[in-house]
Structures are given as C-alpha cells and as structure tokens.
Amino acid sequence: MKDSACVDQSALQMHVERTLAASEQQRVNTHLAECATCRLAVAEYKQLMWDLRQPVEIPIPAELERSYDRLLQAWKDEQRAQATARSRTRSIVPAWAGYSVRWTRNLPGVGSLGAMLSRGGNSAIRSSLTRLLGRKGRERRFR
C-alpha cells in the first residue's frame, strides 16, 4: 500500500531514530503494521543510518579544501588564546574534531588536527563549519 495515508519520509526517519513524540509514534506504528512499502523504507533508513555511522571516505569538498590553511590557522589562534587564558566555555562538540579531520586531507601532520581541535574551542570549529557551508555573512553570527 502506498497512498495518501502513508506517513511522510521525515516521520519514518524519526521513527528509526526514535525521536518521534509518543502520539506521533503511535500513528506511525499503526501505519507500519499495515503498509509494506513504508516498512521497507524504514528498513532502508535503518541500513543507511547504520552505514553512515561506519567510517566513510568522504571526498573533500572544494570549499573546505580551499579553506584548509585558514582552518588550521583558526585552530592555532584558538590554541594560543587558550594557552594564555583558560577558556571557561567548553566545546559542546569535541567530536567535531573527527569530522574536521575526515574532511581534510590525510597528510602527515594533518592527521593530528582532529586531536588538536578536540582540545580547541568553538570558534575554530564554527569557523570551519562556516567555510564548509560557504554561507557568506554567517561568520558574523558565530562570533
């Protein structure tokens, strides 16, 4: 069955992630019990999300490759600032380090960037994301 009664793709994804509100979850469960098409979609999303959690070689986006030097410099500046004054703000996403290094080239010396960034603050992280997203004017908001 695949008709207008089907729940939308976002609800199916949230079902897999267990992020649906209880009432919505009940509605999705009821639908899944009778819809093989949506059950298949759920199975595929489960597979996809599992796959995404495994190490994936991601080609470096041109926008980040271009800004790699600046990313490194942002980190160095951050480290210098932290060396002189202990930052009171802890990074909410130290795991970002892994993300950064995955998106950068696996060159000698670059591999440790992730570990270094994990001790850095939000500013280097956010500036790297800003460049990644390539959205002009967003830097101002991050500061």
Added chain:
Amino acid sequence: MSRDPGPEASALLAWDRALLSRALAELPPLNRAVVVLRHEEDLSYEQIADLTGLPLGTVKTYLFRGRQRLRESLKNEVGA
C-alpha cells in the same frame, strides 16, 4: 572489534562504502554537513542547530532531505 569479516564481506563492505561515499559527495554541502554531524558526530538536532546557527526546523529539513536523497541514490545504484 577488529574481527575479520572475511573476503566476501569485505568486498561487499567496500562496495557499499564506495557507493555511500559517492552519494555523500553528491549531496549539496549543507545537507551533507548536517547528515555527517548527525551520524558521524552523533549530535542531536538541537546541537546541530546550535553549532550551525540554523533554525531547528531547517536542520531537520536538510537532514531528512539529505537522507532521503542518499537512500534514493543508493537504491538506484544497486538497482542499476
């Protein structure tokens, strides 16, 4: 953790990895960034919104569309 999945499983894994890698590369940058933040970094919707400065609803939209596109392109590749 470091169990050898065997040659067949490895080949299958490599195939999947390559497909997923390509599919990720083809996503628009913002969709890709949100998907990676969610799944590789295991951030919540709220954390991604905070980190990116995007509204929560926008984060969800990019995430859901990104994963939908990934699923579709992987299906197309396998079916091709």
